Amino acid sequence: GDWDFWLDWKDRRWWVTLTPILLITFPAASQYFMWEKMRLPIGATFCILTLHFGQWMNRVFNFYMWAWFPVNFTTPGLMIPSAIFLDVMLMMTGSYMFTALFGGMGWSLLFYPSNWVWLAPFHLAVKHPSGPLMSIADLMGMEYVRSATPEYIRIVERGTLRTFGRDVTPVSSFFAGF
Numbered sequence: 001g002d003w004d005f006w007l008d009w010k011d012r013r014w015w016v017t018l019t020p021i022l023l024i025t026f027p028a029a030s031q032y033f034m035w036e037k038m039r040l041p042i043g044a045t046f047c048i049l050t051l052h053f054g055q056w057m058n059r060v061f062n063f064y065m066w067a068w069f070p071v072n073f074t075t076p077g078l079m080i081p082s083a084i085f086l087d088v089m090l091m092m093t094g095s096y097m098f099t100a101l102f103g104g105m106g107w108s109l110l111f112y113p114s115n116w117v118w119l120a121p122f123h124l125a126v127k128h129p130s131g132p133l134m135s136i137a138d139l140m141g142m143e144y145v146r147s148a149t150p151e152y153i154r155i156v157e158r159g160t161l162r163t164f165g166r167d168v169t170p171v172s173s174f175f176a177g178f
Contacts, residue, residue, distance in 0.1 A: 004077045007122055008141025010115075016172040019077055020108040026051070027083055028100075031090060041091035048083035052076065073140055081114040082107045108177030 004010070004019050031043030055076040063069040089103035090096075122137040134142070 008137045044083040044086040105177035
């Protein structure tokens with residue numbers, strides 16, 4: 001979805017919560033088909049690998065080569081570790097119920113740590129020449145303006161989840177898995 005598209009939209013609240021919830025349907029369906037028909041515990045991983053390959057093809061050919069968007073500005077979220085965990089959970093338990101309960105929770109909880117490696121440099125603070133202090137992702141979103149981008153999306157760090165103690169990512173990940 002759109003929350004997994006632009007780099008400045010990958011915030012610590014909505015991207016962590018919505019992306020795992022929206023992306024678990026196709027891997028779960030392909031996992032069911034491959035496990036039930038062929039007894040192969042690789043359905044979710046196969047689905048996510050093909051989805052990830054298609055996303056990279058879209059980002060490179062359509063947005064970099066055709067529209068000249070920077071590649072690191074449209075990088076897709078990495079779901080491969082979460083899919084491997086989901087397949088391992090089905091292989092170890094052999095139960096759809098335990099896979100849905102524990103595998104679904106692990107699917108969401110592994111999402112942000114697996115993306116932190118490539119996403120962390122874009123969360124560093126920089127000082128804009130006009131004065132405000134913001135993250136590199138927000139600076140890229142402010143300087144590289146896209147047409148028809150709603151203004152409410154550009155303000156990503158305001159909200160009530162700050163009351164949980166500055167770190168909203170574990171809370172968002174837990175509720176995505178819940």
